[in-house]
Amino acid sequence: xxxxxxxxxxxxxxxxxxxxxxxxxxxxxxxxxxxxxxxxxxxxxxxxxxxxxxxxxxxxxxxxxxxxxxxxxxxxxxxxxxxxxxxxxxxxxxxxxxxxxxxxxxxxxxxxxxxxxxxxxxxxxxxxxxxxxxxxxxxxxxxxxxxxxxxxxxxxxxxxxxxxxxxxxxxxxxxxxxxxxxxxxxxxxxxxxxxxxxxxx
Numbered sequence: 001x002x003x004x005x006x007x008x009x010x011x012x013x014x015x016x017x018x019x020x021x022x023x024x025x026x027x028x029x030x031x032x033x034x035x036x037x038x039x040x041x042x043x044x045x046x047x048x049x050x051x052x053x054x055x056x057x058x059x060x061x062x063x064x065x066x067x068x069x070x071x072x073x074x075x076x077x078x079x080x081x082x083x084x085x086x087x088x089x090x091x092x093x094x095x096x097x098x099x100x101x102x103x104x105x106x107x108x109x110x111x112x113x114x115x116x117x118x119x120x121x122x123x124x125x126x127x128x129x130x131x132x133x134x135x136x137x138x139x140x141x142x143x144x145x146x147x148x149x150x151x152x153x154x155x156x157x158x159x160x161x162x163x164x165x166x167x168x169x170x171x172x173x174x175x176x177x178x179x180x181x182x183x184x185x186x187x188x189x190x191x192x193x194x195x196x197x198x199x200x201x
Contacts, residue, residue: 001048009095018200021096030198039147050159057088057100058090059102060100061086061100061104062083064078064100064104064128065079065082065083065086065107065108067128068104068105068108068124068127068128070172072111072119072123072124072127073116074108074119074129075115075117077115078108078111078112078115078117079108079111081111081112081114081115082104082107082108082110082111082112083107083200085107085110085142085146085148086103086104086107086112088146089103089145089146090106092146094142094145094147098138098141099130099134101128101130102130102134102135102137102138103126103138103142104128105124105127105128105130105135105138106135106138106139106140106142108124109121109124109135110139110142110148110150112124113150113151114148114150114151116151116154116163118157118158118194118195120195121135121139123135153187154194155180155189155194155195155197155198155201156177156180156181156198157194157198158194158195158199159173159176159177159180159197159198159201160173161199162176162195162199163176176198176201177201179201180197180198183197183201
């Protein structure tokens with residue numbers, strides 16, 4: 001059994017598996033009988049009702065997510081991961097009392113952390129124009145309630161990004177990496193914000 005059509009995606013409210021009930025004509029283009037038309041109209045009504053308010057909410061959330069992907073230059077696989085985390089958060093009823101924007105951005109930040117993509121809470125908050133502390137609060141909630149396992153981010157990965165933003169030379173970048181290597185050896189890096197350590201170096 002094979003499936004045709006576009007690829008499925010967690011970033012689509014229906015995962016790309018929506019139902020479309022066409023016009024009142026058969027495959028040869030002939031008009032359906034009145035009885036069959038009536039049955040198809042009933043099917044259309046049920047189909048529309050099944051696309052509940054939850055579906056509309058997911059659709060809005062993933063529109064926000066796609067907007068952030070474009071603004072922040074996030075890879076597709078990370079956005080898929082963020083959609084998966086957001087769906088889990090919705091399933092765990094973590095949406096109560098929280099804005100959609102803060103939960104979507106927290107899911108995206110968590111996905112970036114899981115995939116070692118160097119994006120800070122500030123980057124994410126600016127990408128969706130909300131307060132950093134709202135993203136941080138939702139991230140802590142998601143991290144705790146969904147029991148996410150986050151890899152330890154290497155601050156060296158943040159050096160290139162910071163050097164690029166600050167328009168620093170390759171020599172300065174190499175020196176910063178050298179400082180980080182020394183900091184690792186004497187054990188002052190563990191438990192610190194990776195991007196903060198990279199910026200300090």
